[in-house]
Amino acid sequence: MGRAKEIVVKVIPSSVANPFVKKHHYSGKVVANSSVHFGAFLGGVLHGVMSFGSSMDKRKVITLVNGTGWNEFLELNRMAFDDTLPKNAESRCISIAMKLIKKNAPHIKWVISFADGAQCGDGTIYRASGFVLTGIKPNKTILEFPNGKRFAGLSLEADFDSPTIAQLCRDMGVEHKYRTRSDWLKLGAKYVEGYMLRYIYFLDKDYEKKLTVPILPFDEIKKQGASMYRGKRGEH
Amino acid sequence: MKTPTHNIVYRPIVEIHELKNNPRIIKKDQFEKLKTSIKDNPDYFEARPCILSNRTGVLVVIAGNQRLRASRELGLTEIPTVLLEGLDEDREAEIIARDNVENGEWDYDILANEWEIEKLNDWGVETPWTKDEGFGTDFSLPDGEKGTMQTMSFTLSDEQAEFIKTQMALIEDTPETFGNTNKHGNQLYEIVKQWAEQRK
Numbered sequence: 133m134g135r136a137k138e139i140v141v142k143v144i145p146s147s148v149a150n151p152f153v154k155k156h157h158y159s160g161k162v163v164a165n166s167s168v169h170f171g172a173f174l175g176g177v178l179h180g181v182m183s184f185g186s187s188m189d190k191r192k193v194i195t196l197v198n199g200t201g202w203n204e205f206l207e208l209n210r211m212a213f214d215d216t217l218p219k220n221a222e223s224r225c226i227s228i229a230m231k232l233i234k235k236n237a238p239h240i241k242w243v244i245s246f247a248d249g250a251q252c253g254d255g256t257i258y259r260a261s262g263f264v265l266t267g268i269k270p271n272k273t274i275l276e277f278p279n280g281k282r283f284a285g286l287s288l289e290a291d292f293d294s295p296t297i298a299q300l301c302r303d304m305g306v307e308h309k310y311r312t313r314s315d316w317l318k319l320g321a322k323y324v325e326g327y328m329l330r331y332i333y334f335l336d337k338d339y340e341k342k343l344t345v346p347i348l349p350f351d352e353i354k355k356q357g358a359s360m361y362r363g364k365r366g367e368h
Numbered sequence: 369m370k371t372p373t374h375n376i377v378y379r380p381i382v383e384i385h386e387l388k389n390n391p392r393i394i395k396k397d398q399f400e401k402l403k404t405s406i407k408d409n410p411d412y413f414e415a416r417p418c419i420l421s422n423r424t425g426v427l428v429v430i431a432g433n434q435r436l437r438a439s440r441e442l443g444l445t446e447i448p449t450v451l452l453e454g455l456d457e458d459r460e461a462e463i464i465a466r467d468n469v470e471n472g473e474w475d476y477d478i479l480a481n482e483w484e485i486e487k488l489n490d491w492g493v494e495t496p497w498t499k500d501e502g503f504g505t506d507f508s509l510p511d512g513e514k515g516t517m518q519t520m521s522f523t524l525s526d527e528q529a530e531f532i533k534t535q536m537a538l539i540e541d542t543p544e545t546f547g548n549t550n551k552h553g554n555q556l557y558e559i560v561k562q563w564a565e566q567r568k
Binding site for chain 2: 140141142143144148152167168171173176177178179201202203206232235236237239240293
């Protein structure tokens with residue numbers, strides 16, 4: 133279908149982006165520190181959202197590219213599309229979003245994103261959009277609890293006083309207090325089986341040379357058994 | 369072929385009464401769309417007439433009250449009706465309720481792909497999608513290096529907070545400020561520093 137060319141990408145407020153992400157993102161959750169949201173419109177109707185913001189572990193992530201200033205990189209931390217967009221829509225939307233970042237925030241040198249190969253996919257869209265693959269790690273991020281709920285470790289630690297974690301504690305029959313990931317593992321949580329894949333898109337191509345970790349060939353995903361497509365392991 | 373037991377009859381609008389305490393309401397914009405629909409589609413209105421009951425001795429609409437109101441506002445003098453005679457109060461109530469039950473639901477993927485959204489909205493179909501309300505493409509993001517100050521927040525019980533505030537107030541001298549002008553921050557640092565020194 134050639135309709136992908138008709139997609140218009142606009143900056144939208146979080147009040148518009150967040151309900152869409154909650155409905156269409158596989159996690160059903162939004163990332164609190166997203167600072168700019170792009171909406172993908174087709175026929176004047178919102179069909180996709182891309183949320184960018186600071187990385188939760190900014191101090192660690194910044195070291196991936198030498199010479200990066202504190203505010204010179206972003207994380208694409210949520211990307212959600214409904215099923216009505218035509219083929220290739222996602223990569224077209226990313227491409228437009230990157231152009232808008234380049235225009236409005238020229239100090240941003242690169243964008244990092246993580247593909248959740250434990251629950252969603254190994255990053256087909258990122259590969260099609262010009263990201264480079266810089267890491268494949270067994271999942272030590274997403275924990276699954278005996279009640280079936282899943283949480284990111286960082287959320288468990290950073291948002292431990294949230295109503296959601298309070299409810300989790302009630303479900304688990306434990307006191308609501310701060311716990312580390314290992315505390316939760318001792319209480320019965322388990323890491324979801326699968327891999328996390330780290331991708332980087334260089335808005336400033338000079339910064340690619342400053343990468344402190346090697347760029348991995350895409351076939352490494354299959355070699356390491358990290359393939360996943362639409363939630364199905366082993367598919368690419 | 370089965371013969372219908374009820375005939376559609378155009379009756380004078382002045383002889384028809386609205387249902388008292390009608391449990392259905394309609395939003396103003398939807399009502400305007402209904403008026404447009406009746407005006408533009410008399411054939412459809414005829415094929416879907418108002419249902420009347422004469423249980424109380426007068427003709428009362430038990431299905432189609434919004435259409436009756438819309439027809440009045442449009443200045444129609446007669447409307448298509450079907451009279452159901454011999455209804456008791458329970459059966460009337462059942463028909464009123466059943467007429468407003470929405471069976472089935474939209475397949476929004478098909479609507480979005482194969483129907484024109486603007487037309488659907490004009491026809492009174494509410495679509496759950498967010499429309500482009502003139503959103504722009506400009507934004508700004510923080511530039512520059514990270515500042516040398518940071519804010520920390522803690523959750524404390526009233527008793528803990530009171531105790532800490534009291535102890536902080538006792539600290540008058542804060543020699544190591546590292547450029548921080550926040551009095552409470554400097555007092556807290558001094559307390560923690562003294563505690564750390566005691567542990568050496």
